[in-house]
Amino acid sequence: MKREIYDDDHEAFRASVKEFVDRSVLPHVEEHIAAKALPREFWLEAGKQGLLGLCVPEEYGGSDAGDFRFNAVLQEELAKVGAAYPTCHGIHADITAPYIVELGTEEQKQRWLPGVASGEIVLGIGMTEPSGGSDLAALKTTAVRDGDSWVINGSKTFITNGYSGDLFVTAVRTDPEKGPKGITLFGIEATAEGFSRGRKLDKVGMEESDTAELFFENVRLTDAEIIGELNMGFIHMMQKLPQERLGCAVANIAHAKQILLETIDYAKERNAFGVPIGTFQHNKFLLADLVTRIEAAEAYIDKCVLNHSQKTLTAIDAAKAKWFSSQVQSEVLDHCVQLHGGYGFMNEYRVARAWRDARVTKIWAGSNEIMKELIGRDLGL
Ligand SMILES: Cc1cc2nc3c(=O)[nH]c(=O)nc-3n(C[C@H](O)[C@H](O)[C@H](O)COP(=O)(O)OP(=O)(O)OC[C@H]3O[C@@H](n4cnc5c(N)ncnc54)[C@H](O)[C@@H]3O)c2cc1C
Structure with missing residues (x-):
């Protein structure tokens, strides 16, 4: 089905992203898998190409595209390489950076955004804790007032870019009595005294992305590191999570679509009983079914992307x-x-890796059960 949300500007941007992918990503995928992380060169190259600052205003080194369709194009092209690429990039550029852009003080923007756009500061977001991720309001990492300082203790887990990142927007409990109304976001730099991280977590898939635990032991910060308003962190996260979920959706379908296209080629080339396997009616009908499912999902997501570009996407x-x-x-x-x-x-086949990589998308960014809980509540149930 012909897609209608992208115009010539988006397609020109897509061509420049493809050039970046061909030159700076595809030749290095095996190295990224072996390292279980993206190297700093990936970020610096992406920064040079203007691919990290789509939401960052020009005065801080970004391009301030102001149209989420560009972000979606970037996510799609990275997803065609492998599911971990839009994840690491998205966590940095589309999920975490907006907290600083939209909620940060002038001082925070000047301090962090130029590095975010250039790739010198890699971002992560710390919400999930070892004791739980779905029930965000129950998080236990605390910040306690001590004179002019906040003293932070606790830990976060499963943090994407956690092993290599430089700055983490971290949800912390600032009022033990107030549940969701007692959570505040802090920008915690990896150089802060008392900050440490665990090993790269050994995952079932998504090898190219590093995922780690973060530990805070008497990390001393001030009000200058609070992002947004004191005790408003939960609300800030609820406002930003729809963009995170939409970015995931875009990448999920682009990723599956790419592998499906590769599978259709395979079904034309691979023979059994003297004919291509795709010509058996079962497989032909199956592929017809899968292509239809992808296109139907893509059409729904395209509409969501368009709505988000027009600021009308609902949570x-x-x-x-x-x-x-x-x-x-x-x-x-x-x-x-x-x-x-x-x-x-076989791991050396892209389809095998893609299948492993995809498993987590039903778990993260709010599990599918939590998504259905939200939808069910909206139905008045
Ligand atoms: C590779 C990877 C990368 C990640 N990156 C990040 C990151 O960068 N930053 C970050 O903060 N987090 C990150 N996460 C964490 C992720 O968002 C959480 O794993 C997720 O939100 C689920 O939380 P949990 O693992 O604690 O599961 P739990 O909350 O313990 O849930 C366990 C199970 O119970 C179900 N469940 C829970 N509550 C309900 C309910 N009310 N109704 C029905 N079922 C329910 C869940 O759906 C799930 O199936 C990442 C996770 C992974 C695996």
């Missing part, structure tokens, strides 16, 4: 896009593995 529609895209992605990729036969289970 509920973002939740629908997130759970549905990850479900479609998982189902499609599972069939793609099957169509590859034994090769589909």
Whole structure:
């Protein structure tokens, strides 16, 4: 189906992203997998190409695109390489940077945004804790007032870019009595005394992204590191999560679509019983089914992207896009593995990695159960 949300400017941008991918990403994928992380060169190259500052105002070194369709194009092109790329990039540029851009003080913007846009400061977001991620309002990391300082103790886990990042927007409890109304966001630099991180976590997939635990032991900060308003962190996160979920949805479908296209090629080339496997009616009908599912999901997400560009996306529609895209992605990729036969289970085949990588998309950014909880509540249930 012809897509209608992208115009010539978006397509020109897509071409420049593809150049970046061909030159600076594709030749290094195996190195990234082996290192279980993206090297600093990835970030610096992306920064040079203007791919890290789409939401950053020009005065701080960004391009202030002001149209989420550009972010979506970037997510799509990175997802075609592998699911970890839009994840690491998205956490930095589309998920964490907006907290500083939209809620930061002038001093914070001057201090951090030029490095965010250039790739010298890599961002992460610290919400989830070892004791739980779904129930964000129950987080336990504390900041206690001590004179002019806040003293932070606790830990975060599963943090994307956690091993290599420089600055973490971190949700911390500043009032133990007030539940969700007692949470504040702090910008915690990796150089802060008392900050440390664990090893790169050993994941089932998404090897190219580093994921780590963060520890805070008497980290001393001041009001100057508070992002947004005191005790308003939960509200700030609720306002920003729809963009995070939409970005995930865009990447989920672009990722599955790319592997499906590769699988269709495979089904035309691989023979069994003297004919291409794609010509067996079962497989032909299956591929017809999968292509339809991808296009239907893509159409819904395109509409969400357009709405978000026009500032009309609702949190509920973002939740629908997130759970549905990850479900479609998982189902499609599972069939793609099957169509590859034994090769589909071999790590050197992209389809195998894609299948492993996709599993987490039903868990993170708010699990699919939590998405359905939100949608159900909106139905008055
Ligand atoms: C690779 C990876 C990268 C990640 N990156 C980040 C990051 O950068 N920053 C960050 O803050 N977090 C990150 N996360 C954490 C992720 O967002 C959480 O894992 C997720 O929110 C679920 O939290 P949990 O793991 O504590 O599961 P739990 O909250 O313990 O949930 C366990 C199960 O119970 C279900 N459940 C919980 N509550 C309900 C309910 N009310 N109704 C029905 N079912 C329910 C959940 O859906 C899930 O199936 C990442 C996770 C992974 C795996």
